[in-house]
Amino acid sequence: MTDSFDIAVIGGGNAALCAAITAAEAGARVLILEAAPKPYRGGNSRHTRNFRCMHSRPLGPLTDSYSEQEYFDDLIKVTGGKTNENLARLAIRGSEECLPWMEERGVRFQPSLSGTLSLSRTNAFFLGGGKGLVNAYYRTAAALGIEVRYEAPVTHLDVEDGKINGIEFTQNGTTHRVSPKAVVVASGGFQADTDWLARAWGPAAKNFLIRGTPYNRGVVLADLLEQGVEQVGDPTQCHAVAIDGRAPKFDGGIVTRLDCVPFSIVVNKDAERFYDEGEDVWPKRYAIWGRLVAAQPEQVGYVIIDAKSLELFMPSVFPPIKADTLEDLAGKLNLPADRLCATVEEFNAACGDTSAFHPTELDSVATSGLTPPKTNWARPITEAPFYGYTLRTGVTFTYLGLKVNENAQCSIGNRPMSNLWAAGETMAGSILGQGYLAGFGMTIGTVFGRIAGREAVAHAN
Structure with a gap:
């Protein structure tokens, strides 16, 4: 296999496929090395729903317009300014031309989902979800003659003099080596290695759930970092959301996400509130709740709502825990009943006029004199039956990754490597220093996947 391929792409998700397709369309012989079995191909992209896209006028399923500056401002809000502005704007500007590119390669879109998402102007939703997108790209890859090796995890990249000389991977119990002209790494973060998470976070990470694959x-990431390839990002920063505590350890995906927080109070195991549940519209603030829950005792939180809020959000795959009284709900959630009732009573007393309540917009229906406050959607919890969910930290992907430049090129010793590029979650920390913006991971993967494919094939040629 030594000289069979111009380009090897490590990974099998959105970024990898965008890179592989771009390179193959330019005439390159491309190999994809996917660690997962074929039914589980696609990495975390299988679980995605949408793609955040800049546009100056209505585009495909997107309504109105979404400017570069508004997009960037939304990103700054969630990252607290911890971003590489040059790379962030590159991803944002590149997103507009990506949507028709995606459609031309078989991806189909649908109108935005109802509920608390409110994304018809900013995010294009995939028909069939992420699995539909992944399958469309694999069909395109097959038509282009791209070779895909499944259950073929890469174990080592041979780095010498700023260049990748070869790739070792295993398949069917045998070690293989391939020496392509160019390499694109798109193999994600390290979140599925819970020992690595625990080294970064401490023992609390053992209680985290992993939403994706x-x-x-992080085998490829660790291998490259150990050989001096430049890194970016904080190992404790990640895309972490609060998900249903009944989700499986791995691969629960998008259906375990809970969108009910804005219409609830959230308490810890002592039945105490710990943060403003109404801080902002959910697509901009949902990703902070994973870290908030991680900081609570036993890394668990509890959502409390009443009957009038039950239909305002997209349900989880698991039904809520239901009780006719708060005392009974506390018992079912293993919370101290007296403290939960007192917390709800304090919250209810702090609620004021709710006539301006609007579930999909910031409505300023807020509490008064309560710490922490609830600054929007603050309605008393009074209408039986009452409902509860447990919350756990669900990690989507980690932000420690490979540092890249505007050409998606990796570097070593402050010098660009001659034949190594990175795309997707494995380099997203170059842009995401903290926090997350709904649909932005797919933007990074698509834009930088295409850049990496373009640059890799230019080198190979």
């Missing part, structure tokens, strides 16, 4: 263990 169990195959993103």
Whole structure:
């Protein structure tokens, strides 16, 4: 296999496929090395729903317009300014031309979902979800003659003099080596290695759930970092959301996400509130709740709502825990009943006029004199039956990754490597210093996947 391929792409998700397709369309012989079995191909992209896209006028399923500056401002809000502005704007500007590119390669879109998402102007939703997108790209890859090796995890990249000389991977119990002209790494973060998470976070990480694929263990990332390839990002920063506590350890995906927080109060195991549940519209603030829950005792939180809020959000795959009284709900959630009732009573007393309540917009229906406050959607919890969910930290992907430049090129010793590029979650920390913006991971993967494919094939040629 030594000289069979111009380009090897490590990974099998959105970024990898965008890179592989771009390179193959330019005439390159491309190999994809996917660690997962074929039914589980696609990495975390299988679980995605949408793509955040800049546009100057209505585009495909997107309404109105969404400017570069508004997009960037939204990103700054969630990252607290911890971003590389040059790379962030590159991703944002590149997103507009990506949507028709995606459609031309078989991806189909649908109108935005109802509920608390409110994204018809900013995010294009995939028909069939992420699995539909992944399958469309694999069909395109097959038509282009791209070779895909499944259950073929990469174990080592041979780095010498600023260049990748060869790639070792295993398949069917045998070690293989390939020496392509160019390499694109798109193999995700390290979140599925819970020992690595625990080294970064401490023992609390053992209680985290992993929303996506169990195959993103950071083997390639660790191998390259150990050989001096430049890194970016904080190992404790990640895309972490609060998900249903009944979700499986791995691969629960998008259906375990809970969108009910804005219409609830959230308490810890002592039945005490700990943060403003109404801080902002959910697509901009949902990603902070994973870290908030991680900081609570036993890394668990509890959502409390009443009957009038039950239909305002997209339900989880699991039904809520239901009780006719708060005392009974506390018992079912293993919370101290007296403290939960007191917390709800304090919250209810702090609520004021709710006539301006609007579930999909910031409505300023806020509490008064309560710490922490609830600054929007603050309605008393009074209408039986009452409902509860447990919350756990669900990690989507980690931000420690490979540092890249505007050409998606990796570097070593402050010098660009001659034949190594990176795209997707494995380099997203170059842009995401903290926090997350709904649909932005797919933007990064698509834009930088295409850039990496373009640059890799230019080198190979």
